[in-house]
Amino acid sequence: MKIAKLTLAAALLSALPFAAFAQDEEASPLTWSVAGVSDYVWRGVSQTNEDPTLQAGLTYSHDSGFYVGTWGSGVDFGPGDPSVEIDGFVGYNVDFSDSVNFDVMLNRYMYPDAGGLNFNELITKTTFADAYSLTVAYSDDFGGTDEDAWYFNAGGSWELPREFSLAAGVGYNMTDDALGDDYVDWNIGVSKSWGLFTAGLAYVGTDGSGKDMFGDLGDDRVVLTLSLGN
Structure with a gap:
């Protein structure tokens, strides 16, 4: 979730691994990642009370475009449980043309000891x-509240000199x-990869409404991500 109940219910920038996009035939069907982040930020809001945490994910992708996987992270929504988020997801990825790719995924956000x-x-x-x-997301039980929620995101990524990348x-x-x-x-950030290792630095935040709802957890901040994966 990412928002503690009634209080606080993403490419390199410490987001859940949104699918394995089309792979080369020679590539392994398994993709994995292990990362350390200075703050787990989801849709502009800290999920770890502004503290660092570890994250890991594993995805199996079939040649047909179907994939299944799991992803986990430490969380801190305040005193008591939960301390861990574990997501399970299944989806389908397809190229509509040489320039358009479409991915649809059903994700289950799970919090042990805080079901x-x-x-x-x-x-x-x-x-x-x-x-x-362009990302569009919908839940009919957002954060276990039995209420609807929609999310819309427009983003881009560009190659920079010296093999750096810019994403926003x-x-x-x-x-x-x-x-x-x-x-x-x-969010806006830069990253660079060296083989299996990637380092990223991002500046993220929310507008006035986000800051009013989440307080310091929705403030603007810099997030450092160090990850290893294929």
Whole structure:
């Protein structure tokens, strides 16, 4: 979830591994990642009380485009449980053309010892020209509140000199039924890979509504990600 119940219910920038996009025939069907982040930020809001944590994911992808996987991270929504988020997901990825890719995924957010926070979310991501993306997500039980929520995000990624990459995005969270208001989140960051190792630095945050709802957890911040994976 990412938002503690009634209090606080993503490419390199410490997000869940959104699918294994089309792979070369020679590539392994398994992709994995292990990462350390200075703060687990989801849709502009800290999930770890602004503290660092470890994350890991594993995805199996079939040549047909179907994939299944899991991803986990430490979380801290305040005193008591949960301390861990474990996601399970299944999806399908397809190229509509040489320049348009479509991915649809059903993700289950799970919080051991805090099952009332568990919920499902249907997420679609359309990528254009390998650089621009549009994500639409919907849940009918956001954060275990039995309320609807929508999420829309437009993003882009670009190659920079010296093999650096730039990524940016802005999202709109329609959570008024579940959380009492809608808010905007945004991110911009740079990254660089050396073989299996990637380092990224991002500046993320929310608008005034996000800061009003989440306080310091929705403030603007810099997030460092160090990851290892294929």
